[in-house]
Amino acid sequence: xxxxxxxxRYLITVTGKKLTVTCSQNMNHEYMSWxxxxxxxxxxxxxxxMNVEVTDKGDVPEGYKVSRKEKRNFPLILESPSPNQxxxxxxxxxxxxxxxxxxxxxxxxxxxVL
Amino acid sequence: GQNIDQPTEMxxxxxxxxxxxxxxxxxxxxxxxxxxxxxxxxxxxxSYNVLDGLEEKGRFSSFLSRSxxxxxxxxxxxxxxxxxxxxxAVRPRDSNYQLxxxxxxxxxxxx
Numbered sequence: 001x002x003x004x005x006x007x008x009r010y011l012i013t014v015t016g017k018k019l020t021v022t023c024s025q026n027m028n029h030e031y032m033s034w035x036x037x038x039x040x041x042x043x044x045x046x047x048x049x050m051n052v053e054v055t056d057k058g059d060v061p062e063g064y065k066v067s068r069k070e071k072r073n074f075p076l077i078l079e080s081p082s083p084n085q086x087x088x089x090x091x092x093x094x095x096x097x098x099x100x101x102x103x104x105x106x107x108x109x110x111x112x113v114l
Numbered sequence: 115g116q117n118i119d120q121p122t123e124m125x126x127x128x129x130x131x132x133x134x135x136x137x138x139x140x141x142x143x144x145x146x147x148x149x150x151x152x153x154x155x156x157x158x159x160x161s162y163n164v165l166d167g168l169e170e171k172g173r174f175s176s177f178l179s180r181s182x183x184x185x186x187x188x189x190x191x192x193x194x195x196x197x198x199x200x201x202x203a204v205r206p207r208d209s210n211y212q213l214x215x216x217x218x219x220x221x222x223x224x225x
Contacts, residue, residue: 040217042118043157043201043203043213044215058212059212090157099205100164104159105156105157
């Protein structure tokens with residue numbers, strides 16, 4: 001089944017404790033992206049990747065890191081989480097960068113930072 | 115700045131028709147998407163418009179007017195399962211990598 005998977009789905013942690021949210025897609029997509037979604041706000045892009053070893057900042061990259069060592073995986077790293085990073089996080093991928101390409105989203109990771 | 119406006123919430127009756135509007139101001143335009151998002155779930159693709167006019171896909175249709183910076187999503191024969199948030203997103207002309215997202219419209223369907 002073609003899909004984007006994320007782990008963990010739910011995470012409660014404390015300020016300053018490094019964490020990684022994994023994202024994997026099995027569709028051979030070139031483009032991958034991380035978003036956060038907060039009540040009353042649209043999806044905001046954190047980082048994106050156009051291909052292996054090619055990443056760039058989105059609109060809200062502060063406090064996050066990413067890597068793209070393999071085409072299928074695009075982990076999101078929070079080196080020192082803070083309460084303002086409490087949010088719902090989505091990973092997404094698409095086959096190419098063509099304007100009409102839809103994005104496929106993972107199921108989401110609900111993160112709470114105490 | 116770049117901005118997308120959608121109503122926060124709408125209510126409609128099962129079996130009826132509802133129109134969800136989206137207006138945008140972006141640095142150029144290279145396509146508009148509608149996504150559906152059920153509570154607690156991931157967004158899923160509904161439609162894409164890049165030229166003016168109406169695109170019909172079953173019970174759902176999407177309209178675009180580039181000169182007015184305006185789109186709407188039309189849902190016909192509403193079903194209870196259509197209760198969800200509907201997200202409008204625009205791809206600016208100068209970027210193939212990013213989308214500008216509206217905050218979404220929560221649609222409540224009543225029997």
